[in-house]
Amino acid sequence: MTSTAPRRGRRPGAPDTRAAILVAARELFAASGFAGTTIRAVAAAAGVDAALVHHYFGTKDDLFLAALEVRVDPRVVLAPVADGGVDGAGERLLRVFLSVWDDEDTRLPLLGIFRGIVEPTGAQLARDGFMRMVLGPLAAALGIDEPEQRMALVASQLVGIVVLRYIVQVEPLASMPGDRLVATYAPTLQRYLDGPLQ
């Protein structure tokens, strides 16, 4: 019988093990958060020794940061939302939101970021930063009044969708087609953006 156990030393061929580790890290951080993910679990998921994770990505914090890298520039993605003015901005925002969250490649890092924000582990900077970097500019571009409050309302609805649709995966929200979801939530977001505040 031929031994299938991984021998020591470099493997034959040109496997992109670094990428495999990154994929595994994204999935685990997205599923279990920072504290709940161990380097050894990442290594096991990538079929690799734990030391190799350190070899490629230094400390665990570094790996977390690398796994959280989103290849989406919020300003670019949000531009079409802001361009059309306030009218219909709720619906356009929802479409952009879904295009990013329904794509697994972007969802996994975003889930990691979300878990990082919800966890208490030194994500203080993310807490403020997210508002200021994503929703703040959008509010400015839309030129709405009381931007902090309106954006907090918008965020509260979007965050709820994230939790129920992507984390807890409550039906029928988890399987609802994007168009239907947009149609359902657009009036809410639109009211938060330009409706009466109370």
Place this chain on the structure above:
Amino acid sequence: MTSTAPRRGRRPGAPDTRAAILVAARELFAASGFAGTTIRAVAAAAGVDAALVHHYFGTKDDLFLAALEVRVDPRVVLAPVADGGVDGAGERLLRVFLSVWDDEDTRLPLLGIFRGIVEPTGAQLARDGFMRMVLGPLAAALGIDEPEQRMALVASQLVGIVVLRYIVQVEPLASMPGDRLVATYAPTLQRYLDGPLQ
């Protein structure tokens, strides 16, 4: 100088150390979740040796369950919401929601439960159970159509409020007076309960 270090053995007086441990556990689980909370941290917060935590509450899972005990019966609290029928149910639901979440005694266990649901650690039963125990009966009492979907919409907004107001504590939501919050969100919930679905 008199030694203030805790000597060995039973302490004089009748301190309710068990209760102190439970309070500390509630706060830490609420703030840091299950994985992020260590028995030693709970013990330190209660000014007690770690072994005493085990003495009173067995394993860490047992302590978690004990800390999550909510002294609120959902059926009792939700009764007035359901009694008035669908009209104004959104506003009444929000008032009950705030009365429970703005009270620290009930908020801490609820935060623990929430973190348990969001964390992946075997909270599968909580995921379904919460819907079926809290929102399901409410939907039945209100006699609305498509209860699963409407309740998921309601939950998505309420969960978003929990995250922004009580966990991340985003202003101005975190400090917003209850009345204002009710007035702001009531139309949304009411539409989810009896408005058109798309």
Place this chain on the structure above:
DNA sequence: GGAGTTATTCACCATATGTTGAATTATGCT
């Protein structure tokens, strides 16, 4: 084909964590 570089694993280390059992002190009952 030999030298250097890179990829990969193994064997450890220090620390943290959940948990247990014995030892010590106070309280309560008789």
Place this chain on the structure above:
DNA sequence: AGCATAATTCAACATATGGTGAATAACTCC
């Protein structure tokens, strides 16, 4: 006063974890 019981800490164990350094194997380039 004396004894059982409860409360509390100490010491320790087994395990898991993040991290490091050396050893081994494959690849690259001359």
